Amino acid sequence: MKIVRMSVLAAALAVLPALAQDLSMIDLALKALGEAGVPPRSCSTSANPSCSYVQICSDLSAQRNSPYLYENAAGERIPNFNYQALASLVMQCGKKNGLYDKAPATPISGLLDYARWLVEQPAELQVKLNRIDLAYADAAYGQTLSARLEGESQADYTTRQLTEAAQRAGIRIDEALTDAIERKVAYQLAMASASLQTAPATDWDKVPERVREVMQDPFLNPEILSQENEVGSRAREQFNKKAGEISNLANEVRAQTLQVLQDQKARYPERAESLEGMSVRLRTASVTFVVDPYELKNFCPSPNAFYDPTQHVLKICPQMMGMPKEHLRMVIGHELGHSVDPCGASCPLHVVFAQGETQYSIADLGSAFSGVPGIGTAVVAPGITYPENPFREVLSCLATPESLNARLADPVRARALLEEQLRLERAAGLDSARTEQLLAQLPRLMSDYAGCSILPGNSRQQEAFADWLAAEAVALSGSATNLTEVGGMFYAVECAGVTPDLASVIMPILQQNNCVGAGEQGGIENLLPDVYQAGMYLGQLQQIQDDSHPATVDRINRLFRMQPKLREKMGCGAEETSGSYCAP
Amino acid sequence: MRLSILSLVFISFSAWGISTPLFRHQLTSRTAVGAQKKWEFARTPKGYRLNGLVLSSERVIRQGESLKVLQETQPTKTSACPAGTYTFRTNRPNSKEVVERGCLGTVRFGQLRDVFEQLARR
Numbered sequence: 001m002k003i004v005r006m007s008v009l010a011a012a013l014a015v016l017p018a019l020a021q022d023l024s025m026i027d028l029a030l031k032a033l034g035e036a037g038v039p040p041r042s043c044s045t046s047a048n049p050s051c052s053y054v055q056i057c058s059d060l061s062a063q064r065n066s067p068y069l070y071e072n073a074a075g076e077r078i079p080n081f082n083y084q085a086l087a088s089l090v091m092q093c094g095k096k097n098g099l100y101d102k103a104p105a106t107p108i109s110g111l112l113d114y115a116r117w118l119v120e121q122p123a124e125l126q127v128k129l130n131r132i133d134l135a136y137a138d139a140a141y142g143q144t145l146s147a148r149l150e151g152e153s154q155a156d157y158t159t160r161q162l163t164e165a166a167q168r169a170g171i172r173i174d175e176a177l178t179d180a181i182e183r184k185v186a187y188q189l190a191m192a193s194a195s196l197q198t199a200p201a202t203d204w205d206k207v208p209e210r211v212r213e214v215m216q217d218p219f220l221n222p223e224i225l226s227q228e229n230e231v232g233s234r235a236r237e238q239f240n241k242k243a244g245e246i247s248n249l250a251n252e253v254r255a256q257t258l259q260v261l262q263d264q265k266a267r268y269p270e271r272a273e274s275l276e277g278m279s280v281r282l283r284t285a286s287v288t289f290v291v292d293p294y295e296l297k298n299f300c301p302s303p304n305a306f307y308d309p310t311q312h313v314l315k316i317c318p319q320m321m322g323m324p325k326e327h328l329r330m331v332i333g334h335e336l337g338h339s340v341d342p343c344g345a346s347c348p349l350h351v352v353f354a355q356g357e358t359q360y361s362i363a364d365l366g367s368a369f370s371g372v373p374g375i376g377t378a379v380v381a382p383g384i385t386y387p388e389n390p391f392r393e394v395l396s397c398l399a400t401p402e403s404l405n406a407r408l409a410d411p412v413r414a415r416a417l418l419e420e421q422l423r424l425e426r427a428a429g430l431d432s433a434r435t436e437q438l439l440a441q442l443p444r445l446m447s448d449y450a451g452c453s454i455l456p457g458n459s460r461q462q463e464a465f466a467d468w469l470a471a472e473a474v475a476l477s478g479s480a481t482n483l484t485e486v487g488g489m490f491y492a493v494e495c496a497g498v499t500p501d502l503a504s505v506i507m508p509i510l511q512q513n514n515c516v517g518a519g520e521q522g523g524i525e526n527l528l529p530d531v532y533q534a535g536m537y538l539g540q541l542q543q544i545q546d547d548s549h550p551a552t553v554d555r556i557n558r559l560f561r562m563q564p565k566l567r568e569k570m571g572c573g574a575e576e577t578s579g580s581y582c583a584p
Numbered sequence: 585m586r587l588s589i590l591s592l593v594f595i596s597f598s599a600w601g602i603s604t605p606l607f608r609h610q611l612t613s614r615t616a617v618g619a620q621k622k623w624e625f626a627r628t629p630k631g632y633r634l635n636g637l638v639l640s641s642e643r644v645i646r647q648g649e650s651l652k653v654l655q656e657t658q659p660t661k662t663s664a665c666p667a668g669t670y671t672f673r674t675n676r677p678n679s680k681e682v683v684e685r686g687c688l689g690t691v692r693f694g695q696l697r698d699v700f701e702q703l704a705r706r
Binding site for chain 2: 081089092093096130133134136137138140141143145188191192294295297298299300301302303304305306307308309315317319320331338453454489490493494510515549552
């Protein structure tokens with residue numbers, strides 16, 4: 001019974017900021033926890049560069065309890081995403097318990113009274129109320145709540161819902177429970193009214209230093225950019241400054257990728273025309289930073305940078321912007337590379353212009369705006385088929401097992417899919433004209449667009465070529481670097497061992513604050529027979545191997561570590577290698 | 585004795601199972617640069633959970649209508665996803681896992697993410 005009473009008390013505390021605020025122990029524990037990480041240190045610097053993926057992961061894992069895994073002499077850092085996730089949990093738990101709030105302008109009455117009353121009640125009543133609550137929430141989730149009657153007040157409606165929930169939970173309503181429901185309704189109305197008020201502002205002085213550092217950094221927590229206060233304004237200033245620096249860097253990288261094309265033209269003068277088409281694509285691709293809240297939410301749930309061929313634009317999320325310059329150079333080179341990768345280059349690039357505005361796209365904008373007065377359209381770079389790609393030797397090399405094993409689209413799989421569809425359509429007496437037409441076009445499609453990951457087989461040629469071009473561009477830059485900085489985020493995402501040990505310290509504290517349920521050790525899937533376990537694991541492997549990106553360890557070891565000039569720059573010249581370089 | 589305890593546990597568990605809707609909705613995004621993020625909303629025998637944290641029933645009640653978005657799974661879209669992909673999984677007892685996949689940046693991903701964020705909001 002004591003346990004039941006304690007858990008109900010904890011539940012009451014969790015929903016009542018005022019009571020939780022009295023518990024200064026919670027605040028102290030969270031503060032200690034937030035400051036437990038050791039300061040970041042520089043590892044694998046140019047003075048002692050590591051050229052082994054495994055060694056770099058091992059070096060970085062020494063910083064697993066810090067917000068950053070790596071910091072160079074210029075103060076550039078590779079963030080520790082796992083630490084940040086923990087910091088967010090602490091912040092969320094602290095906010096939930098009202099620990100980091102500025103005092104509300106008007107205190108909310110009624111909430112405290114109900115909690116004080118509830119913890120004094122017999123355990124049996126508390127358990128019943130908890131079950132009624134769950135039954136009410138289950139009906140809300142299942143969309144099976146009965147409708148509000150005409151003229152029914154909110155209080156009456158909530159009372160009826162709680163009564164119906166009690167019936168569903170098989171709980172008989174006696175006098176004590178009637179009284180409890182009445183109190184609960186008053187409490188719920190107060191809660192609803194409180195939720196209509198603006199959420200209390202954060203008192204940043206109360207937030208543990210390390211957690212504050214993460215939550216106020218626009219490159220770690222971009223949501224801070226939309227806050228209309230001093231913290232938000234400081235974040236926007238930081239963001240704009242960095243955006244200016246990265247724009248300049250993007251122009252530098254663009255010039256280096258153009259140089260790679262120029263060098264190829266010198267090697268193969270007969271390919272000048274197609275290389276010129278690629279140069280146009282690289283020159284006209286624009287670079288933008290995601291800052292609009294809608295785009296932030298939809299494109300940047302975590303660090304991201306991508307090339308959107310429908311707008312011919314490279315978009316960079318804030319979480320990427322704080323990375324070391326040499327990592328950004330690689331990422332920009334990679335994304336610009338997508339504008340000329342074997343799929344991008346195989347589609348014509350269109351332009352629409354009107355009143356000084358220009359929009360590029362691989363979509364046929366000419367057809368969409370045909371005949372519209374005042375709007376001009378043109379094809380600025382024709383498509384280059386896969387067999388005619390001016391980097392065809394590189395593409396073939398990237399497909400070899402010695403390099404990235406970057407597969408092409410799979411014509412056998414595509415044919416099998418269409419033939420089966422045709423059989424089914426014919427058997428069902430359906431119109432099969434479209435399938436027949438596709439089947440007839442298949443040999444051309446699978447040959448001309450063999451580098452497109454959208455086709456069956458999920459070609460890895462696009463990603464492999466974008467990496468290759470990035471490595472060539474980074475090699476051309478005059479700046480010093482090392483493999484840790486070039487790989488940057490890949491290590492933070494992929495290395496085993498960078499997850500903070502702090503999790504084992506933090507979780508019990510979150511549990512004590514009723515932010516994490518006690519004794520929850522995963523779901524029933526862990527208890528299923530071997531075949532299920534193996535099936536789930538194989539399913540995950542299949543998903544990973546179906547990805548259009550080559551494996552990270554291969555990208556680092558077999559590509560970035562193999563470019564001869566880059567190897568020298570990174571101090572990896574004499575190191576053993578595990579792949580072969582794809583020379584242009 | 586042991587058998588009767590086991591039977592009792594089994595009976596109570598079955599009764600609980602019949603009356604309690606257990607489920608788990610899991611949204612995982614994977615950006616173009618390979619970074620993943622996971623959200624999880626679950627109903628366990630002990631109550632509601634969001635990203636592993638306890639979620640009060642009140643919060644679920646308040647979000648009632650918007651939770652429809654989680655229950656109306658949409659067909660997987662197989663278009664190219666330049667910004668990355670999401671996978672939305674729903675598990676319920678005695679039924680096959682339902683998996684929906686799509687692109688980051690779509691209205692559908694925004695809807696799904698909104699639900700998880702609204703639940704997390706105070």
